[in-house]
Amino acid sequence: MLSSKFIHAFTRQIYHTNLITSATFNVIKKHNSTHTKNDLVLVDVNDKTGFSIVTLNRPPVNSLNLELLSAFSSVLDDLHKNNSRGMILTSSSSTVFSAGLDINELYKPDMDRVRKFWTSLQDCWIKLYGSSFPTAAAINGHAPAGGCLFAMCCEYRVMLPKYTIGLNETQLGIVAPTWFMATMKNTIPLRQAELALTLGKMFKTDDALKLGLIDEIAENKEDAIHKCEIFLKKYQKIPQTARALTKQSYRKNDIMELENNREADLQLFFLAISDPRVQSSLGKYVAFLKLKSRMKPILEAVKFLKGIFKSKKKKN
Numbered sequence: 104m105l106s107s108k109f110i111h112a113f114t115r116q117i118y119h120t121n122l123i124t125s126a127t128f129n130v131i132k133k134h135n136s137t138h139t140k141n142d143l144v145l146v147d148v149n150d151k152t153g154f155s156i157v158t159l160n161r162p163p164v165n166s167l168n169l170e171l172l173s174a175f176s177s178v179l180d181d182l183h184k185n186n187s188r189g190m191i192l193t194s195s196s197s198t199v200f201s202a203g204l205d206i207n208e209l210y211k212p213d214m215d216r217v218r219k220f221w222t223s224l225q226d227c228w229i230k231l232y233g234s235s236f237p238t239a240a241a242i243n244g245h246a247p248a249g250g251c252l253f254a255m256c257c258e259y260r261v262m263l264p265k266y267t268i269g270l271n272e273t274q275l276g277i278v279a280p281t282w283f284m285a286t287m288k289n290t291i292p293l294r295q296a297e298l299a300l301t302l303g304k305m306f307k308t309d310d311a312l313k314l315g316l317i318d319e320i321a322e323n324k325e326d327a328i329h330k331c332e333i334f335l336k337k338y339q340k341i342p343q344t345a346r347a348l349t350k351q352s353y354r355k356n357d358i359m360e361l362e363n364n365r366e367a368d369l370q371l372f373f374l375a376i377s378d379p380r381v382q383s384s385l386g387k388y389v390a391f392l393k394l395k396s397r398m399k400p401i402l403e404a405v406k407f408l409k410g411i412f413k414s415k416k417k418k419n
């Protein structure tokens with residue numbers, strides 16, 4: 104049963120957005136696209152559909168640091184205030200949707216900054232998962248961990264072939280927070296979620312579709328955005344308040360759980376990242392990522408040479 108407090112709060116929130124004058128919305132419409140500080144998040148509003156394409160833009164891999172999360176959080180506020188008709192979340196990278204949390208925020212952290220960082224991540228999750236406007240993700244690249252989380256917060260996911268998606272935290276020797284788990288439980292069947300979480304499994308696009316972790320596969324980014332638009336358009340015939348309240352009621356327990364325990368969640372996070380074993384795992388992971396990145400030209404050269412040998416063998 105929904106508590107009357109909850110209904111009242113959300114109804115007020117939704118009525119509030121509906122009653123907002125079109126003045127602020129026009130500002131966005133007029134300019135058609137808005138960029139946040141440092142252009143870490145780009146927003147383009149389609150004049151015809153009213154849908155906003157929100158692009159994560161922190162090269163090379165859209166790892167979520169404090170600045171990117173703060174920018175995303177204020178974009179979500181703007182969309183809410185402007186009574187957005189729908190949001191499509193995507194990435195400016197051609198191969199990565201988001202690499203998840205920036206490991207540098209977690210490894211040997213500055214405690215003041217990491218408090219802001221985690222609080223900002225909580226803000227983004229609450230605002231995205233509980234948004235009154237409909238959301239879809241055009242996953243145009245890999246989406247590990249926090250990248251998968253943001254995609255799962257959306258109501259619909261379209262992904263490009265041959266990439267990977269999943270909550271891989273256990274592979275890094277860390278535990279996904281309960282609200283990460285709750286988001287996965289809301290997306291795929293319970294038993295599959297338990298297996299995926301404990302194994303820290305990353306799914307290839309085809310397998311993600313079979314599992315229901317994504318809803319469709321697209322040929323390219325434009326196609327993915329088009330498919331997201333088709334999904335969002337389905338809501339145009341549904342009364343806005345009924346749709347928003349239904350979504351928020353569905354997700355209410357997960358959201359309230361974090362809303363009511365934000366400080367405890369922060370303390371748990373502090374405890375986890377202060378654990379020397381967690382720091383050691385993170386240190387090794389940072390070193391592995393750096394090594395992998397440096398080895399790339401060598402691996403590509405080996406691949407290239409292998410290709411030449413293969414074609415020579417075929418000719419002979």
Ligand SMILES: CCCCC/C=C\CCC/C=C/CC(=O)SCCNC(=O)CCNC(=O)[C@H](O)C(C)(C)COP(=O)(O)OP(=O)(O)OC[C@H]1O[C@@H](n2cnc3c(N)ncnc32)[C@H](O)[C@@H]1OP(=O)(O)O
Pocket residue numbers: 163164166198199201202203204205206207209245247248249250271272275277278279280281371372375376392393394395396397399
């Ligand atoms: C119950 C108690 C509560 C517990 C709380 C405890 C802990 C809290 C945290 C829990 C939650 C964590 C969620 C996360 O999101 S953790 C992050 C997990 N992310 C990953 O594992 C992804 C790692 N990255 C990759 O797999 C690949 O980079 C890729 C995304 C597949 C892209 O591959 P590719 O295109 O080949 O790019 P490179 O690998 O060469 O990377 C380029 C560049 O970017 C750096 N980098 C990559 N990922 C990250 C990252 N997540 N953070 C920071 N930096 C990253 C990489 O090091 C390269 O940099 P250099 O070129 O400078 O070496």
